[in-house]
Amino acid sequence: MHLTIIGFYGSIIKGDIMATLTAFIFIGTSHPNHGGINPSHYITLSENSRPCLQLKMIDNEQEIIRIIPTVENMIDDIYFLIYSFIFKKKYTNYDFHLKEMYELFDADERNNIYNEVKTELQGMDIKVVFNILDGSTLLDQLDKIKQYPNNYEVTTPIFRKEFNQWSGKTEYKDYR
Secondary structure (H helix, E strand, C coil): CEEEEECHHHCEEEEECCEEEEEEEEEEEEECCCEEEEEEEEEEEEEECCCEEEEEECCEEEEEEEEECCCCCHHHHHHHHHHHHHCCCCCCCCCCCCEEHHHHCCHHHHHHHHHHHHHHCCCCCCEEEEEECCCCHHHHCHHHHCCCCCEEEEECCCEEEEEECCCCEEEEEECC
């Protein structure tokens, strides 16, 4: 099945339906008086056959960084993207395009990098807003966000109504 998707901020993706977007993460600064976020970048998480993180600048839809995150440390991999490509710190000389974090760094290297990112983000004026949809792997990793020193906000599903094409019925789910 082929589908043209008019995506977030007008991006057009053509091809086979292979993945579902399960999270939108905005990166920017918070307003000093009113909260919220003034975003400069966003990351999408697509999942199904294999996960993929895509980092884009809001003002430049052409520049896209894509990596295949680890399954068990997706939150850490999101922060790695923020640190490396938004703040242009270390690791920008690697060819990340659709490469797996598993093949780029071994487990010890990844743990060292994750700890370095946590340390380096202290004192930086950054806010990360996680908008996480039902079915996302990130729902099982929410406590990991609390380990990072930056400002953050997390939204998760409260309720959902969706037609199930397999059962032919509309399903309602209330998470409260």
